[in-house]
Amino acid sequence: MPHDFKQLRLDRVSRRFAAPSGAITTAVDALSVTVPRGEFVALLGPSGCGKSTVLNCIAGLLPLSDGGIWLDEQRIDVLPPEKRGFGMVFQNYALFPHMTVRANVAFGLRMRGTGAAETARRVAKAFALVQLEGHEDKLPGQLSGGQQQRVAIARAIVIEPPLLLMDEPLSNLDAKLRLEMRGEIRRIHRELGRSTIYVTHDQDEAISLADRIVVLQDGRVQQIASPQEIYAQPANIDVARFMGYRNVLDVEIEETRGTEVVVGADGVRLTGVIKQPLTGARGYAAIRPEEMTIGAGANVIAGRIENVEYGGRDSLIDVRTASGLLLQARTPGKPTAGESVQLTIPVERVLVYPRGGAP
Amino acid sequence: MTSAAARVARPPLLDSSFLLVAPAVLFLLLLFVYPFLYGFALSFQPNEGGWLDNYQKFFTDSRAWRTIVTTFGLALPVTLINVGFALPIAFRLRRRTLWQRWVTTLLVVPITLGTVLIADGMLTYFGPRGWLAQTLQLFHLYDGPIRLTHNYWGVLISLVISGFPFAFLLLLSYVTGIDPVLARAAATLGANRWNQFRHIYLPLLAPGLAITFCLAFVQAFSVFPSAVLVGAPSGSTRVISIAAYEAAFENYDYAMASTVAMIMGFAQLIVVAVVLGLRRAFYRGPVSGGKG
Numbered sequence: 001m002p003h004d005f006k007q008l009r010l011d012r013v014s015r016r017f018a019a020p021s022g023a024i025t026t027a028v029d030a031l032s033v034t035v036p037r038g039e040f041v042a043l044l045g046p047s048g049c050g051k052s053t054v055l056n057c058i059a060g061l062l063p064l065s066d067g068g069i070w071l072d073e074q075r076i077d078v079l080p081p082e083k084r085g086f087g088m089v090f091q092n093y094a095l096f097p098h099m100t101v102r103a104n105v106a107f108g109l110r111m112r113g114t115g116a117a118e119t120a121r122r123v124a125k126a127f128a129l130v131q132l133e134g135h136e137d138k139l140p141g142q143l144s145g146g147q148q149q150r151v152a153i154a155r156a157i158v159i160e161p162p163l164l165l166m167d168e169p170l171s172n173l174d175a176k177l178r179l180e181m182r183g184e185i186r187r188i189h190r191e192l193g194r195s196t197i198y199v200t201h202d203q204d205e206a207i208s209l210a211d212r213i214v215v216l217q218d219g220r221v222q223q224i225a226s227p228q229e230i231y232a233q234p235a236n237i238d239v240a241r242f243m244g245y246r247n248v249l250d251v252e253i254e255e256t257r258g259t260e261v262v263v264g265a266d267g268v269r270l271t272g273v274i275k276q277p278l279t280g281a282r283g284y285a286a287i288r289p290e291e292m293t294i295g296a297g298a299n300v301i302a303g304r305i306e307n308v309e310y311g312g313r314d315s316l317i318d319v320r321t322a323s324g325l326l327l328q329a330r331t332p333g334k335p336t337a338g339e340s341v342q343l344t345i346p347v348e349r350v351l352v353y354p355r356g357g358a359p
Numbered sequence: 360m361t362s363a364a365a366r367v368a369r370p371p372l373l374d375s376s377f378l379l380v381a382p383a384v385l386f387l388l389l390l391f392v393y394p395f396l397y398g399f400a401l402s403f404q405p406n407e408g409g410w411l412d413n414y415q416k417f418f419t420d421s422r423a424w425r426t427i428v429t430t431f432g433l434a435l436p437v438t439l440i441n442v443g444f445a446l447p448i449a450f451r452l453r454r455r456t457l458w459q460r461w462v463t464t465l466l467v468v469p470i471t472l473g474t475v476l477i478a479d480g481m482l483t484y485f486g487p488r489g490w491l492a493q494t495l496q497l498f499h500l501y502d503g504p505i506r507l508t509h510n511y512w513g514v515l516i517s518l519v520i521s522g523f524p525f526a527f528l529l530l531l532s533y534v535t536g537i538d539p540v541l542a543r544a545a546a547t548l549g550a551n552r553w554n555q556f557r558h559i560y561l562p563l564l565a566p567g568l569a570i571t572f573c574l575a576f577v578q579a580f581s582v583f584p585s586a587v588l589v590g591a592p593s594g595s596t597r598v599i600s601i602a603a604y605e606a607a608f609e610n611y612d613y614a615m616a617s618t619v620a621m622i623m624g625f626a627q628l629i630v631v632a633v634v635l636g637l638r639r640a641f642y643r644g645p646v647s648g649g650k651g
Binding site for chain 1: 538541543545547549550559562563641642645
């Protein structure tokens with residue numbers, strides 16, 4: 001079983017399902033990505049985008065329909081899951097309810113025939129790593145959700161897998177615990193020094209944890225890039241929408257000047273930057289609420305505050321222009337509804353995409 | 360704590376909602392508890408002799424006490440066969456597939472037939488001039504005499520036919536209740552198929568196996584129609600229920616018949632108690648692996 005490696009390579013991995021009606025659904029379509037050792041990769045996408053399918057394919061729980069998975073020079077997609085030796089953390093933890101927490105964590109070592117002393121040493125180390133000492137002799141049912149989560153991680157890392165697979169591991173936890181465990185997972189990844197593939201539908205989680213993000217939609221890769229790039233420069237309008245560009249305006253392309261473009265929508269004229277080659281006379285302009293501020297500058301839009309959602313540090317405001325366009329912006333403090341305001345957005349933060357087939 | 364709070368904390372032991380269970384309790388009292396106690400009392404009132412005479416007679420008459428041995432000799436192997444074969448098949452069919460539906464439907468049929476119809480079919484099929492014997496002899500696969508009815512084997516086959524579907528359906532419901540993600544988790548930790556079964560499914564199934572064993576055993580132990588119809592009711596399949604029947608309806612000794620019935624019940628109780636006692640040694644609790 002491989003314990004050290006340079007890279008994991010997914011080569012045009014595809015997975016198709018046949019529905020009972022006979023219709024073929026493509027859950028994952030020709031996904032190629034290379035994960036070097038030590039990297040933390042997040043598979044990000046809305047539910048049903050195929051991200052869990054990819055993870056199950058890597059773990060060996062689902063066979064591929066096409067393509068291959070390679071660990072350095074070894075082809076592993078033909079191996080059963082128990083021969084791959086990857087650690088996996090399941091969404092609902094999948095702890096063995098009839099075994100103590102200690103037996104759960106030791107299970108992988110028991111299957112490998114590891115000696116008693118070595119097992120005890122490594123189990124203790126895993127407990128220390130997830131900070132769960134003192135709960136070893138309880139049954140999983142006696143632990144809280146957060147503690148069960150830690151057991152699931154300890155059980156996966158005790159076998160010192162080259163690759164740690166995590167399937168939405170935080171989705172069952174409450175908001176506070178989720179933030180706490182996020183930091184823990186990053187720390188554990190760093191201390192192990194192996195690779196982690198992490199599936200999530202939460203863009204904040206992906207951005208804060210990953211070195212690199214793979215954005216999936218309808219089984220297809222939309223973008224593979226660093227969190228900074230995905231956050232600031234989404235490759236297409238779908239990624240932009242998913243990454244929190246809440247203002248997506250249906251615009252007419254008026255004039256292009258090199259990489260810059262002037263667009264118009266409902267009486268509002270904006271200058272933005274072209275993110276994808278424009279085809280046709282229509283397009284989308286995507287703007288993040290937090291990049292639109294009250295004040296003067298480039299791209300001034302006048303309007304009236306219609307709604308204020310106070311968030312403590314700042315407020316999310318809905319601004320309606322005279323022509324009826326609704327925009328969302330973030331602003332410090334707490335303005336009052338009904339106020340007239342001027343919004344401004346820097347040119348490089350108005351991202352313009354072509355209008356494809358579907359809106 | 361105020362007295363008002365104390366009143367709230369302790370709801371009354373009896374309230375009108377108890378009336379809801381009254382019909383069921385009445386039913387149980389009239390149709391089970393009373394006849395049982397009546398029979399129990401009757402077993403200590405022999406037609407002649409002291410109050411323990413019937414029991415003494417049963418355990419000193421070899422024709423009587425041997426029926427216990429005979430019944431165990433049938434019920435234990437039948438239960439082991441039924442549960443033993445039902446387990447791997449139910450395990451194989453644990454995923455909801457078209458197969459599972461077909462096999463389940465096929466297996467429900469013998470349950471609906473009833474033992475008498477099964478016995479009748481068996482006589483036609485397994486009898487000395489039945490289809491099986493004729494087919495085997497036609498192709499010269501086996502030329503000796505085939506004796507699968509009117510003996511021990513006839514009753515055994517009949518009990519397997521009627522008891523297996525029952526054990527299978529019961530175990531299937533236990534197996535499908537176990538979260539398959541647990542086995543997948545075990546696989547990622549290095550457990551092959553056998554180890555997944557051995558370490559995950561089997562321990563989680565243990566309580567269900569115990570219950571299935573008990574019910575299948577009790578069912579087989581109380582065998583009567585097939586022991587008469589396809590067995591040798593005066594010889595190798597003279598089971599305890601036949602002894603009770605003879606006492607009641609051939610000798611008209613209801614007290615003795617009650618005694619045999621009580622002994623029969625007690626024998627079953629011992630096996631059930633042993634199996635359920637063993638079950639305590641295993642884990643009992645939820646069979647899913649966490650939240651969600």
